[in-house]
Amino acid sequence: MNVDHVGKTFTLDGGKELKAIDDVDIKIGQGEFVALLGPSGCGKSTILRLVAALEDVSTGRVTVEGSNPTALSRAHRLGVAFQDxxxxxxxxxxxxxxxxxxxxxxxxxxxxxxxxxxxxxxxxxxxxxxxxxxxxxxxxxxxxxxxxxxPDVLLLDEPFGALDAVTRRHMNVELQRIWSEQRITTLLVTHSVEEALFLADRVIVMSGRPGRIIKEIQVPFARPRSPDVQRTMEFHHLADELTLALEPEGHH
Ligand SMILES: Nc1ncnc2c1ncn2[C@@H]1O[C@H](COP(=O)(O)OP(=O)(O)O)[C@@H](O)[C@H]1O
Ligand SMILES: [Mg+2]
Structure with missing residues (x-):
């Protein structure tokens, strides 16, 4: 999956323009699991909607497994689980x-x-x-x-956002098991730093409006991952690093 220098500007009622994302570059290898973190309104869902061919880019280009998103969507090669x-x-x-x-x-x-x-x-x-x-x-x-x-590609937009913490942790373990058996190229949007680190091969952090990528980390934990990994020093260290990156500027 290749999100290549993509920008998206919405025209609001009354003609005002809102630049939702700017110059977002995300390359996801086949079979890779990437998590996307960022403050509310930074354009995470917009990116998923662009990949799912539910919106058109304003600038840049999206290709998924060599095709454009519309072709992939029409061929039903995209699996989508959005909260709504x-x-x-x-x-x-x-x-x-x-x-x-x-x-x-x-x-x-x-x-x-x-x-x-x-x-x-x-x-x-x-x-x-x-x-x-x-x-x-x-x-x-x-x-x-x-x-x-x-599907060749799985798009998950805060799939566990509405769940309580205990169920959510359980679902994270389940999703990891399901994903390990299929290894589908996956882009997961989440609010949870822990969820991102537990599930993903790579975590991308975005800043607020317009949404831009500000940080990217490779997750070092071997698979299969047991929930115990979340109690390691390294996990806590990475979680702190991501949490800090998520804080609004000026509060570091
Ligand atoms: N269809 C739309 N029309 C106008 N503005 C939109 C539309 N979709 C999203 N936006 C705006 O784009 C920004 C990013 O939204 P979104 O991608 O939903 O953010 P996130 O998922 O990170 O919370 C927000 O300011 C939102 O209000
Ligand atoms: Mg969203």
């Missing part, structure tokens, strides 16, 4: 996960759905409705749905 991409409450869990097949006009592969339900630890919940599941379980359904068409 809710499950459909009237559909069963199985039908929610099957939805991308319907959207793509492809036959539903129930073997694949069963595999994914097992992968996210929800075998046996095929016939349940979303409201019968906990928040963490619903998030796992969203992730299963994002993976069902075997």
């Amino acid at each position: 991409h809710a499950l459909l409450p009237w559909l069963t869990i199985r039908d929610n996960i099957a939805l991308p097949y319907k959207v793509a006009g492809r036959p539903v592969d129930d073997k694949r759905i069963a595999e994914l339900l097992a992968l996210v630890g929800l075998s046996g919940f095929e016939k349940a409705r979303p409201r019968q599941l906990s928040g963490g379980m619903r998030q796992r359904v969203s992730i299963a749905r994002a993976l069902v068409l075997k």
Whole structure:
């Protein structure tokens, strides 16, 4: 995935222009997991929306696995789990996960759905409705749905933002396990420094408006990672470094 010197300016009602991001350069290798951190409003979701072909760049270029985002999206090679991409409450869990097949006009592969339900630890919940599941379980359904068409690229926008701390830590361990089995090129937006460090190969920090990249670190921890890694000195040291980079200028 290649976000090449990308800028995005929105024209607001009344004609005023808002430069959301400026000269953002992100290259993600095949099978790499990158986490994106930054203050609210710095353009993280905008970057994901550009990669998902939900917006067009103002300047620069986005290519994903050699194609433009629109081509990739039309080929259903992008898996997306955004906070606002809710499950459909009237559909069963199985039908929610099957939805991308319907959207793509492809036959539903129930073997694949069963595999994914097992992968996210929800075998046996095929016939349940979303409201019968906990928040963490619903998030796992969203992730299963994002993976069902075997995408080349996975985009996750604060997928665990609404969860309590305990469920969130549990979900981080689950996501790491799921990702380790598939190694899909992943871009994760998160507010949590710990989540970024635990999950990613590389962490990118952005500054506030217009959003720019201000820091990038390679995460040194070997995989598979156990939650114990979060108690090491090195983890704390890196977490401090990232937290400091996230503080508004003038407060260092
Ligand atoms: N469709 C849009 N029209 C106008 N402004 C937008 C639109 N989408 C995002 N923005 C603005 O762009 C900036 C970045 O937004 P966003 O990417 O959602 O930030 P983040 O996800 O980092 O919180 C914000 O100031 C937001 O108000
Ligand atoms: Mg956002």
